[in-house]
Amino acid sequence: MKVRLLTSLANRLTLGFTLLACILVAIMLVTLHHSLNRFTEDTIQQGKQQLAEALRAQLEQDAQLLSRTLSSHLSIPLYHLDLSAIEKQLSLVRQHRSLEYAYLFSREGRLIHDGSETIPEFGLAMKSLTPLSPEADLHFAWHGRTLHLLQPVMTSSQRSGYLALGVDFTQALTALDRHGEVIGASAEATSENTFNELFLIALLILAVTIWFMYRFCRHQFAPLQALTEKSIAFGEGDRSVRFGVTQSGELGLLGKALEQMRLSLEQSHRQTTQLAYLDNLTQLPNRHWFQQSLERLLELSRQNQQRMGVVFIDLDHFKEVNDTAGHDMGDLLLFEAAARLRNLLMEMDISAPDTEEPLLARLGGDEFVTLYPDLQHTEQLSELARRIAQTLDEPFLIDGRYFNISSSIGITIYPDDGNSSSEILKHADIAMYAAKQSGRNQYAFFSMQMNHQLQQRIETIQGVRTALDQGHFHLEYQPVVDLSTNRIRAAEALLRWNHPERGLIPPGLFIPVIEDSDLIEPVTQWVAQQAVRDLMTLQALKPGFAISINISGAALHQESTRDFLTDLKQREQVPDYCLSIELTETSMIRHLDDCRQTLKQWKDAGMNIWIDDFGTGYSSLSYLHQLPIDGLKIDRSFTRDLKPDSSNSLVATVLTLAESMQLQVVAEGIETDSQLECYRRLGSRYGQGFGLYRPMPYNDLKALLETTDEVHTATS
Template sequence: MLPQTETSGDRVARLERRLQRERRAREEAEWLLEAKSLELYNANSHLTALANDLEMRVLDRTHELEVSRQQALFLAERDPLTTLANRVSFARDLDAAIRTAQAHGGSVQLLFADLDRFKEINDTYGHAVGDAVLLEVASRLSTICRGTEMAGRLGGDEFGVICITPVESERARQIATEIMEAMSKPIDCGRLQLIVSCSVGFANFPRDASDSPTLQRFADVALYHSKSSGRSTWTEFDDTMAAELHSRQGLEVELRAAVAAGEIEPWYQPIISAESNRIVGVEALARWQHAERGLILPGLFIPLAEESSLIVELGRAMIDRCCQEIHPLIRDGRLDYVSINLSPRHLRSPSVVEQVLKILARHDFPPSALQLEITESLLLFDFEQAEQRLSQFRTRGVRIALDDFGAGYSSLSYIRRLPLDVIKIDRSFARDISDDRQSEAVVKAIVQLAQALDLQIVAEGIETESQAERMTSCGCSIQQGYLFGRPMPLNELMRHLKAKGS
């Protein structure tokens, strides 16, 4: 059968169908392309958002790190409480100031200021009040400083001021005077109004020192001079202090050798019972018989030992020698006890109790025959630690005496808490009791306090019969002083006891 011939109409229809298929295919392709484009657009937008978010996070973290770095740099340079320069930054700025002065022919005046008895504020009112005081002191120092002058907190309650001046400037004296005036104004601590005095010492470059370490040491020497002169004053370093410092440094070296060689020896001062006229005990006092300088009294070398921490070794050596020398007198009943001073620094030594107990055991010395004397200055340090150490001594039979009672900052709360056996009344009361009714009344009050707390009373500084009689009439029959004997070496003590019939 022959194929039919396609008509023109069929051909047109066929072409139209083909065109429609192509149009649908193109539309589907365009739709698919648009969908894919939209999908790619959305994906790209999401990636862009993620990238932007990541970038923001990176920027935020970078900012945080920079802030942390700046804070770390600040803390490395500044005191965190007062924001003044800290010790490290202050020392570096002092070096820079000296270089500037060297280059331009000026001078650097360095002041050290130290608050007087600041620890009492912390102990009495708490560290929050102490911090408030430090903040206000820092603010007042910053107000005093002008221009390129800089204040810093060097640690604790010690501050410093650096100023670059012309060579003949009196600026350091002016600053010291302004500090004294500023500290005379009360510090507002909420409900408290506190007046905090301070001591100031200063030195000058290049007049006094040629470098930073020496300048700091000389300013510190001047500060120490202010404190030893009664506090609440300022002192300018001079050549006399330089000579004293050189002498002290030489003496310190000799003292260390003397302690190591056992050249510091105890001298003994009698303690008597006025009722029986018997020597009941002796107080051991350190003496240094120097080969060239002669007899050196403790007022000169004990502070040196305290400053150099040699006092711990010296204290141990004194206790050891006293127990060795006095033991025969205790054993034979010629004395009841020996009283030995224990410095605050020695008491803070972690091994002090163990040290003393070993000494007692080595000499077979009865603990009840050893009396350790502490001073009220001990109360300005770590009272809790002191109370713990003294309690350890007390539980082992060692007697504890509070020396110079009434001369400092006696606190009844401290007296009640401390494990004491004896109160030694300061010699100033004996000096005034003959012609001062107030002193007599105070002594009677102290005796009544001691009796209420079951403590023994010893009166120090008795030099006349009248003083002895007055003290006895006040109820204080255990006495010590030149009237009964000055401090003496062991051989003289033996003769003295024999003369007294002991």
């Protein structure tokens, strides 16, 4: 019988639980008994303490009341030094058995009266009779069970003496101690009775619990075994397992918990997958999702012999938003751009064949990509690109500010432009760069020629880095001439690249690449430093001579460029208004508020601000009133259209406008005598162009300034 009892798992569990329960109950009862005793002791102690504090507080109030009352009765007699009246008042107080002493001191702290007839301690100092020292108001202190009080006696708001009282409260406090002992004995008896009752209840609960545990193990072991088998199957990968059981109680809860765990694991798996394939900022799918989707749709297109388009989108001028408004504002703009693109694709019903979700992803930074499955006509991609450009070209209102960006879009088609996903995406990226190089805010289809252009761009960027490191750059200067006196007044610094193998590189081949890369800042700083060094040398030859440098839109909105130019002028002690900054209209208007702050800083530092290529940018001229501008440089396209026998009203209008706003004007692109005469007749003060002087090295400019101030006559 004993062996059979122990071989049953249910019985062994019951026996083990019984032993464990007995041990736990014993520990609980011991702990409870100790806790009750500790609680009773703490309660008694706190009760005694609170009663003592309350009694002492009441005794202090009574003693203070006695002190204040007696001091008010003694104020007049003390003032008149009426010892009989003082004795009468103090003797009445000394009748109390609990009063140890009652002293009346003079203002100097000498004893005047103690309520006795002989006053044996008359004239003694206060510190020898009472432990308290004089203060501005009543104060008191306990010494043992005696309360000492010292009360100033006031007569007509003047202190005339002090009243000292010593009250012995031994009798009251002793009675309080006896009362506390009675309360403690009663509390201990109550605690003992409570423990006995809890002990009996614990034994009863233990017996009932053991019985129910026995029944539980007998009836619930089979479902537990089933849950165990299901758990093993689930762990081996069987996702059809469900852990729900019909039993209630702990096993039912265990089944529910296992089922919830299964659901949570599946949900966690879905969330992990979502995090792996979702962009946190825009809530669009990320590069990983796009790679898998592109592979899947390419395979589907192969099987169905379909064409598919890939549209690569890059936001133009997004870096300027980050530089001028901060990355938080840039993140908000990216989120809004993503929402616009998603809504557009939903509106055009361009989605995945199986999920009907828009095939749009953010690859990183300001780059997005979308897929066009089952492409029927190339014009469909052109229409999509036009709609994307139109959508992103609309101003963004973010946090009360308007931002203008555009997009450069590259398009590739499977299988026309490649077969693998990496090849297709690479060609879309190349096409996007081609669109950006063509002037931005447009789209371009991939062609094999673009591969060569991309390679040229990479070689140009590498060459520019080498040129900066090894000194292959130099500056040439094109003079600006006063048309009324034929004297050279200033010069414009122009960057030139003398390649050690390819010779002189045309500026149009490398400057756009620099402006569209991270090299714009170091190149701008190099040009500024070199121009300032040359300018300071020329100041000794021709004081007041000015040199202008061109600042691109990419560098204009960089705070580092703004501060660098300001610090450079101050550090090199460049004379005021001898260093000029030339900017294009487009670069200023794109972020007018931030540009205004930059130009103001340069203007305050003593630099001239000129608008280059005036007339080719924005039609609105309101910004001329908003920015600290010194002059305009009329674009060479207006110069080419000049005719001697015409009114040339457009150029005349610009000159009239500049004169009314007190702005200087430089006519660019003067190449012929007829153009020169037209500008002189129209009243232009300054001119610049090949017909006057071609760009020249610094040494040639210096030699020219040393020999002559006369301008060469241009040929027709």
